Amino acid sequence: MNIFISGGCKNGKSYYAQSLAKLQAEDGRPLYYVATMKPADEEDQTRIRRHQKEREGWGFETIEQSGNIGGMEADFSGSFLFDSVTALLSNEMFHRDGTIDREAHLKIAEELVQLAEKSGNIVFVSDYLYSDAVKYDELTELYRKGLAWIDRRLAKKCDVVIEVTFGNVRVWKGSEEDAQRLKRLADSEAGPVFPI
């Protein structure tokens, strides 16, 4: 299944997404973690190390792909965890040399939809950053608008759309059977433990 997950920061999205990706690889197919973050400083390095530690023992093979999703190489019969759409847009929109690609979201949306078609078993993780009472500068608004564009495109494409709120799971799209199964996974003892 192609699954799209969003929700607020530090709500347990990544852990839940990891369990879903692992579940989709239960039949022995390869399990990939597509890491999109391009570390810019020590803070990012620390975050990446923490995430790597959290994934230890899960059996993920990590693919570092901070851009050019169309050129990604893998065995596409595998199960993929794509974390995250948010970081990918940031990499592709704001370049190191200071230039800005104002239409990066269009390219990314198409590339990710194609990736979903190629794989059929991918979990996308994005961030819900649309409900705060702050009037941002023009570039931040452009970024939020672009990310929402990609989110909506993926939500339309994916079989299942999930919102994670503090470890709770709301299924916005998907069959009743899938919804029940996915909720059980979040509640089960064998499922993810959400670290504080």
Place this chain on the structure above:
Amino acid sequence: MHLIFGGAYQGKLDYAKERYQLKAEDIYFCGAETDWCSPDLGMGDPVPAPEIDFTKKAIDGLEEFVLSCVCSGVEAKAYLKAHREEWKDSIFICTDISSGVVPCDKKQRAWREMVGRTLMYLGKEAEEVTRIFCGLPQTIKK
């Protein structure tokens, strides 16, 4: 009345357009020419009192109307209450701005709270309430 809310850029207006077959002339957008965010505009400044054209089927950007109310010292809920007969069959579209950090700026803080009060009122009055998430609707009340 149908209240449609959700985060920014989630496809609220697209949903309303499709559901009610709205054309451009059916929609009133509350973001007037005035830059209500400008730091020059404080709270209770002598700016023109905000108005909504209730002859339109749908009122989009209600949060902008509320911001204009904050700037001009009007309580949005009171304005809406006074015009209740005019919007009984309307569609209100509003961005949910309730789930972020409390803003440092006093005006934005007041805005956030007034949007909350306004949506609680409209949510109570509405026959139908829908939340939009990534283009997908969820019926909160019907």
